Amino acid sequence: MSYTFLSQHFEQRYHLQHLGAICGWDQSTMMPPGGSEARAEAMSTLAVLCHQQLQDPRLADWFAAAEQEPLAPQHTVSLAEMRRQWHDATLLPEELVRAMSLAGSRCEHAWRSLRPANDWAGYLPLFEEVLNLSRQAASARAEALGLSQYDSLLEQYEPGMRSERLDTLFGDIKSWLPGLITQVQDKQRDETLLQPKGPFAIEQQRALGLEVMALLGFDFDHGRLDVSVHPFCGGVSEDVRLTTRYNEQDVTQALMGIIHETGHARYEQGLPAHWRRLPVGQARSMGIHESQSLFFEMQLARHPAFIARLAPLLERHFGAQPAFSPDNMARLYTRVTPGLIRVDADEVTYPAHIMLRYEIERDLIEGKMEARDLPERWDQLMQSYLGLGTKGNYRDGCLQDIHWTDGSFGYFPSYTLGAIYAAQQAAAIQQLTPLEQLIENRLTSVFSWLQKNIWQQASLLDTDRLIEQACGQPLDATAFRQHLQTRYLG
Incomplete structure (x- = not known):
């Protein structure tokens, strides 16, 4: 049962990542220049939500319980991959994740005009x-x-x-x-x-x-x-x-x-x-x-x-x-x-x-x-x-x-x-x-x-x-x- 809970949780994360990917695609293809700051903040918020989801306090218990469940070999591999992503997400504090997303969105948007202008400064x-x-x-x-x-x-x-x-x-x-x-x-x-x-x-x-x-x-x-x-x-x-x-x-x-x-x-x-x-x-x-x-x-x-x-x-x-x-x-x-x-x-x-x-x-x-x-x-x-x-x-x-x-x-x-x-x-x-x-x-x-x-x-x-x-x-x-x-x- 715990493996099922984990699967549902990671599927929800997939949906959030889907939204983030489309927001990023739109930022690069269709977004008007004036939307850059609002988009940077929105994508930063979404990045934090994804990060928070992997820091859900229930996950540790679910992982511990799932490892005791009889799982097919493929599900065992799946569990290990979910654990790897979970462990990776716990390495950074939320404030740093937010700051990195915001700084990255701002730098990437500015780069689009600074590069053609040869503006290193x-x-x-x-x-x-x-x-x-x-x-x-x-x-x-x-x-x-x-x-x-x-x-x-x-x-x-x-x-x-x-x-x-x-x-x-x-x-x-x-x-x-x-x-x-x-x-x-x-x-x-x-x-x-x-x-x-x-x-x-x-x-x-x-x-x-x-x-x-x-x-x-x-x-x-x-x-x-x-x-x-x-x-x-x-x-x-x-x-x-x-x-x-x-x-x-x-x-x-x-x-x-x-x-x-x-x-x-x-x-x-x-x-x-x-x-x-x-x-x-x-x-x-x-x-x-x-x-x-x-x-x-x-x-x-x-x-x-x-x-x-x-x-x-x-x-x-x-x-x-x-x-x-x-x-x-x-x-x-x-x-x-x-x-x-x-x-x-x-x-x-x-x-x-x-x-x-x-x-x-x-x-x-x-x-x-x-x-x-x-x-x-x-x-x-x-x-x-x-x-x-x-x-x-x-x-x-x-x-x-x-x-x-x-x-x-x-x-x-x-x-x-x-x-x-x-x-x-x-x-x-x-x-x-x-x-x-x-x-x-x-x-x-x-x-x-x-x-x-x-x-x-x-x-x-x-x-x-x-x-x-x-x-x-x-x-x-x-x-x-x-x-x-x-x-x-x-």
């Missing part, structure tokens, strides 16, 4: 408040969990992952990535590359995006596509919200952005319906979530066989032009060029952007650097990793991402972890059938494999066990390296 005091509160949260979490401050935040996004393991993993990637970037650039130097000629009307880009989402199996009865400054996927399984951004001079960017977010959405829509309102039925980790978006964008959509399916769609929506030939589009989508912007980065240089952010956010949280030092450190690491400078260019440097505006420290490693997991999943699928054949003939077979091995597993297994069961081995960058070498060097 205006952003700094807002960011300092977010960082200060995040450090307080990290200290409280670290003391309770027996972890370092940064690892205590990493735990929120990647349960079980530690910075020591990341240092080893990223250290391995650093040992071969610079050489690979150089080799690929040398190989591509003499390639002929045609840029599609615009303008490309936004409505036509949207129509193309919707058609590709349908090709990828997106369920439009339980989701929609909109526009925001920073593309994202939010909402809940039954009500998934995707966003992208359009550039009338560049059709390629928004299309891949939509495909990326569709990967996130398919994961959400594919979670087990009978579990999805409980913690055990939700996404395992952000690294696994990113593995789905990167599987769709990198493993599938940039594969020559998939580009051959995209080319006629581009011609149908925008008219024929030489740049839309499959061979040219494949070269465009696999062009390796170090750049300043993470979301526009190619598949090979992308890990450098993540390792840069990981080193900075770890040192910010651990107190090894201050917010005012961010632009200089960013420029130094960008020079070191990609040979590019950002002095005075805050917009394309340390102001480019939305994550730190609301205190999402510990999130960035998920992107490269996701790329590694995606490569492992693609390698496992190809042991059964070549991916090219599946893309050409039975794209649904790819989704069936993901549904069975990733989506329907939700949080029934921890991340290492999930990947080992699906791919035959735990987290390992070998498949990722082999994928990059095969695709870019032949």
Whole structure:
């Protein structure tokens, strides 16, 4: 009976989180500027309500009693996931939760206008408040969990992952990535590359995006596509919200952005319906979530066989032009060029952007650097990793991402972890059938494999066990390296 009480309690929390997600989506897509302060206060109140719900004094007794009840194995796992979320929520005082939500909403809203204005001075005091509160949260979490401050935040996004393991993993990637970037650039130097000629009307880009989402199996009865400054996927399984951004001079960017977010959405829509309102039925980790978006964008959509399916769609929506030939589009989508912007980065240089952010956010949280030092450190690491400078260019440097505006420290490693997991999943699928054949003939077979091995597993297994069961081995960058070498060097 106590397990039933807990399930009902956590389902109520799911409904509150659903409301919060839609409020956040509206804030990013449709809310008038004048509503920002009221929305920040409303979302802060909702965050506190969610926090209070997990501090209900009845929960301790229910957990103690439920652990004595005869439960099926899946319910035992479900109970453990509910306990993990409950324990996590008890680590922070209500006042800190409220302050973090309010400061994050204010900083994120201001960032939307401060970034285009290149206004670091205006952003700094807002960011300092977010960082200060995040450090307080990290200290409280670290003391309770027996972890370092940064690892205590990493735990929120990647349960079980530690910075020591990341240092080893990223250290391995650093040992071969610079050489690979150089080799690929040398190989591509003499390639002929045609840029599609615009303008490309936004409505036509949207129509193309919707058609590709349908090709990828997106369920439009339980989701929609909109526009925001920073593309994202939010909402809940039954009500998934995707966003992208359009550039009338560049059709390629928004299309891949939509495909990326569709990967996130398919994961959400594919979670087990009978579990999805409980913690055990939700996404395992952000690294696994990113593995789905990167599987769709990198493993599938940039594969020559998939580009051959995209080319006629581009011609149908925008008219024929030489740049839309499959061979040219494949070269465009696999062009390796170090750049300043993470979301526009190619598949090979992308890990450098993540390792840069990981080193900075770890040192910010651990107190090894201050917010005012961010632009200089960013420029130094960008020079070191990609040979590019950002002095005075805050917009394309340390102001480019939305994550730190609301205190999402510990999130960035998920992107490269996701790329590694995606490569492992693609390698496992190809042991059964070549991916090219599946893309050409039975794209649904790819989704069936993901549904069975990733989506329907939700949080029934921890991340290492999930990947080992699906791919035959735990987290390992070998498949990722082999994928990059095969695709870019032949």
